[in-house]
Amino acid sequence: MAGHSKWHNIQRRKGKQDAIRGQLFTKLSRDIYLAAKEGGGNPETNFRLKVAIERARQNNLPADNIARTIAKATGTLQGVSYEELMYEGYGPYGVAIMLDIVTDNRNRTAADVRHIFSKRGGNLGEAGCVSWMFHRIGAITILKEGCPMSGDELMLQALEAGADDIKEDEDSYLVITAPEAFKSVRDALEGAGLTLEDAELTYQPDNWMTLDGEQAEAVMDLIEALEAHDDVQNVYTNFEPAD
Structure with missing residues (x-):
């Protein structure tokens, strides 16, 4: 046995x-x-x-x-057609959540996502209900390993190219840009010989909502369930767990 x-x-x-x-x-x-x-x-x-x-x-x-x-x-092979959508809603304790959706059946996806929200103490809202709490940014990630520049040199290069800020953590640098400057900054950094680990337009909350304990666990349970759905490409939230 x-x-x-x-x-x-x-x-x-x-x-x-x-x-x-x-x-x-x-x-x-x-x-x-x-x-x-x-x-x-x-x-x-x-x-x-x-x-x-x-x-x-x-x-x-x-x-x-x-x-x-x-x-x-590109139309050289027949297949399903997808569309991009943005869903907005609230998680437990009023946490704001936005979702990038890619689906070939919006009715099915809306029903699925609504069920995930309601089962975990949240609710899917109307367009615009939480998006006002976020702003669009460009985010460019460069790994420290193999980077030919120091942090100061990279900051100077990025700011001269039009970036708004650069953040540093243990393994990487994150270059923040306005959406309209994203392409020019990205091209300038690549032109300077830097390898970009990632570069995307994303959403950042204007203010963070910090939770801990059971409250944080409840929100994380919802986020993980949303991320697990095939049609959810990205989850944006103003939630952050307490240290």
């Missing part, structure tokens, strides 16, 4: 890992699809596609999947 139990646990864990990998592959493929649909299928001239492909390769998405997804997006 012990041997059977061990094998059962291994299979269950493997099944869970396979499901997580499949879910990740779905999200990566949709990123590639939307990037190629928006800016064409050449990653040399479409930076969003270039970043999406690099992220997919880092997570071992097969090359055939990448090529097939680009072909679908």
